[in-house]
Amino acid sequence: MMLPLTAAAHVRIDHYSAVHLAAAAARSLSEQCGLPGALPDQAAVLASELASNIDKHARDGALYIQPLPLGRGVEILAADRGPGMPELERCLADGYTTVGTLGAGLGAVSRIASDFTIRTQVGVGTLACARLTRPDQPAVARQSAALVCLPADREEHCGDAGAVIDDGTIRTAVVVDGLGHGIEAAEAAQAALRSFRAASARPLPDILTALHRTLRHTRGAAVAVLRLDGERAVYCGIGNIRAVALSHEGVHHRLTGQPGVVGWRMPTPKTHAIPLPAGTTGVLHTDGIDARWTHAPSLFALRLPPQLLTASVTHNYRSTRDDATVLAVKPHPRLP
Template sequence: MTRTAIGPTAFVRIDHHSAVQLAADVARSCAEQCRLPGAMPDQAAVIASELASNLAKHAKDGALYVQPFRLGAGLEILTADRGPGMSELQRCLTDGYTTTGTLGAGLGAVSRIATDLIIRTEAGVGTLVSARLALPGQPYPGQDVGFLCLAAEGEQECGDTGAIVENDRIRTAIVVDGLGLGHGPQAAEVAQIALRAFHSAADQPLPQLMAVLHRALRHSRGAAVGILRLSTDQAQYCGIGNVRALAFSPRGVGHRLTGQPGIVGWKMPTPQTHSIPLTPHTAAVLHSDGINAIWAHSPSPSMLRLPPPLLTVALAHGHRSGRDDATVLAVRAHQESR
C-alpha cells in the first residue's frame, strides 16, 4: 500500500519576469522538503524557471504550481495560462529553438530533465504543462492521477485536503473540506484529523470508513467528505456534504453526484454508496466547492480529453473561487506503474 498525505500545493502567479526566480526558489524548496537527493532540487528549480520564463514571455494569466507526488516519491510542477498556445509544439521541445532571440533552452531543457512531461496546447486558448521528477527506479503514477489543493487567497493553511491510497490494484481517494471559523488553521486542523483517520482505515468498506471519520471528527466542527474507490471496471462513491464526484470520458460527463446532506463529525446520515461504471477511457473526479461545479455542465471536447494531471490544473486555474479553499482530484483505475 502507498500512502501520501496531501498538503497545500505551492502557487506562484507569473505576472512579471521577476516571478521566474520565485518559481525556481519554490520548486527547489519543495524538492528539498521531499528529500529528493543529489542534483534533483536544482533540476526542479531549472524546470520551474524555464516554464515560468515561457509564461512571462509568451502568455497571460499564467500560474505555476508545485507539489509532491500523490503516489510514489517525487515532485510535480504544473503550469496553466490563457495565452496564444504553441503553434509548433515539437519545435518548441527542441533545444535551441526560440521565438524571442534568446538562447532557446526552454522546453528542450525541461524535456531532457523531467522524468515525465505532458503538454496540451490550443491556439487562442492556452497551454497546460505537467513536468515530473521521480526518484530513479521508483514507481510513479504516470498520467492516471492528478491532484491540486489550494488555500484561499491570503491564507497560509488550507482547510481542504485529500489523499490516494493503493492496495491490490484498487485505488481509494478522498477529498475533505474541513469546517471551521472561515478558512485557515481551524479548518486545516479538522482536515488533517480526517486524513489521519482515513489512512488508518482506508481498506474498509466505504460506509464503515465514513463512520470511522465521523467518530474521529466528533469533537470538531466537522467536515464535508467525498470518497471514491476505483477497481478495474467500476467506481464506488460515498459522500457527505458538498464534495462532488463526476465520471467523464471523451464522449462527455456521464455521472454527477453530490454528497448526502449532513456533516461528518456532527449530524451524519447513514452513508450510502453509489456505483459508477468505468471504461478504459473513463476518469473519475472529486472536488470541493472551491471549484465551481458549472464546469461540468458543458465542458469543451478538449477538456474531456485531458489526462488527469492536466484536468486538475485546468479546473483549478479556470474554475476556482479565490475566496475559498479548493481541492480537485482526478484518477483512473490502476494502470501498471512505470
C-alpha cells in the same frame, strides 16, 4: 502541531520578476520535502523554464508547485489561457512526444524532469506537468491519478486534503474539506486523511463512519470517497464535495454528497454506483472549485490526462477566497 506539507504553492506569472519567484518557491518546497543533492536546484530550473515560457508566450498563466504524495518528489504544473503553441500542437498531433526542438526551455524541462507531460491548443492555452522524483523512489505512475490542493489566497494552511490508495487492482480516493479554513480546518483534514489511510480497504460507508469517529473533537468536515473497481465506481459522500465521471466524449455523472457534517451530524451514508466505460476518469472536488466547469467542457479538456485536467480545472475555476481541491483518478487498465 506540525502539519505535513501537502498543499500547493501558487505563483501567478504576470511579470518577468515572477520567474525568479517561481524558481525560489520550487527550490524552497524541494528543500522542505528533504529532496537530496541537486534536486532542489533542478526543481528551480524546471519552474524557471516553465514560468519563463509563460512570460514570453502566454497570458493569464501560473505555476502550481506541490509535493508528490508520500514525499516522493515535487510536481510543477504550468497553466495559461492562450494563445497556445502551434508548433507543439502540430508535433503532438503527429505523434511526436519530444519537445527538444521547441527551443532550449522546454527541451531542458523534458530532459531534467523524471516525467514531463504537455498539451496545448491554439486559442485555448497550454498545460504542462513536470515531476521530479527522488532517485530511490519508483517514478510516479504517470496517467493514473492526480491531485491539486490549494489554500485560499493569503492563507498559509489548507483546510482541504485528498489522497488515492491503490491496492493493485482497486483505487480508492478521498477528498476532505475541513469546515472553515486556516489551521483548525487543516488539522481536521489531516486527521481525516490518516483515518482514511488506515480504513481505505473497508466498504465506503465504514470508511465514513471511521472518519466520523476520528473527527468528533474537531470542527468537522465534508468528505467524499470514490472507489474505482473494473467497470464500475462507487461513491459515498457527506457534505458539499462533488463527484463527476468524464469520458473522452463528455460528462456522464454528477453527484453531490448527502447533507451533513462528518464528525458532527452524519446521516447513514448511502452508496451510489456509477458505470465506468473504458477511458473514464473519476473526479472529486471541493466547493472552492466552481461546479460550472462540468457544464460544457471542451474535447481538449475531456482528453487531458489526470495531472493536466486537475491543473486546468484549478487554474480556470478556482475561487481564491476558499481552499480548493481537485482530484482525478482513472481505474486500473483492464487485463486483456
